């Protein structure tokens with residue numbers, strides 16, 4: 001299927017789509033129902049990235065926000081906020097067992113902010129996009145997966161899958177091609193204009209953002225997306241999303 005068959009969603013309805021999935025706060029809710037999100041990230045060099053992602057998920061409206069990070073980064077991340085639940089497990093040899101007992105309770109997992117490139121940590125936890133670029137089968141066919149590459153990360157992924165650089169003059173064609181190759185995962189390709197697709201639908205978000213390009217904006221996006229993802233799936237299960 002070529003990109004010309006993809007259906008395009010009008011940008012103007014984005015806000016309505018988002019509003020339609022925000023759950024109503026009612027007195028019968030109990031702690032956790034608005035979202036239990038875990039951010040997997042945080043290493044010696046990067047403690048801000050997982051903090052930004054985790055605190056964003058909470059500030060948007062999730063009830064509980066966890067961070068899986070390394071031993072060294074844990075006290076730093078904890079000191080930024082008492083609201084985060086911080087697990088220093090990523091450099092433990094039994095990380096999978098330790099993580100599994102928590103993962104089963106989570107609504108959304110945000111993998112990548114500040115994981116760094118330490119080989120041991122990557123073997124244990126994997127930098128989200130680095131992992132997908134190295135081993136695309138990890139997400140292939142998992143339609144709930146959302147990847148949020150910046151331009152350079154997208155090029156690396158495209159190159160891995162098709163052994164060539166993406167044609168920058170045809171961003172939508174290239175994006176839908178990658179989504180389909182990975183079994184219709186959703187990709188948010190970030191840039192001046194964000195292009196979002198699952199290989200079938202394409203949403204181009206050209207709302208003006210900040211012209212400042214400081215680090216951490218992708219982390220805010222990934223954290224809020226963790227909460228929105230839970231809300232979207234809940235709305236979908238109730239048949240109330242757009």
Ligand SMILES: NC(=O)C1=CN([C@@H]2O[C@H](COP(=O)(O)OP(=O)(O)OC[C@H]3O[C@@H](n4cnc5c(N)ncnc54)[C@H](O)[C@@H]3O)[C@@H](O)[C@H]2O)[C@@H](O)CC1
Pocket residue numbers: 045046047048049050112113114115116150151152153191215216218219
């Ligand atoms: N305070 C923190 O702890 C922060 C940690 N961060 C972490 O830092 C690590 C490295 O992140 P990087 O984003 O530097 O990743 P990379 O090391 O993969 O570098 C990406 C490169 O692509 C470039 N780039 C991005 N968009 C581009 C465009 N449209 N055109 C041309 N070049 C473009 C960037 O300038 C950057 O040099 C990650 O683990 C990340 O999570 C960052 O999230 C920033 C904040």
Ligand SMILES: Nc1ncnc2c1ncn2[C@@H]1O[C@H](COP(=O)(O)OP(=O)(O)OP(=O)(O)O)[C@@H](O)[C@H]1O
Pocket residue numbers: 149150151190191192193194209210211213214215216217218219220221
């Ligand atoms: N040139 C641009 N103009 C306006 N907005 C942009 C531009 N590039 C990216 N953005 C916006 O900034 C947000 C973060 O994208 P960015 O490319 O900075 O991610 P990143 O490099 O992964 O971030 P991080 O520093 O957190 O790792 C996205 O939501 C995107 O819409």
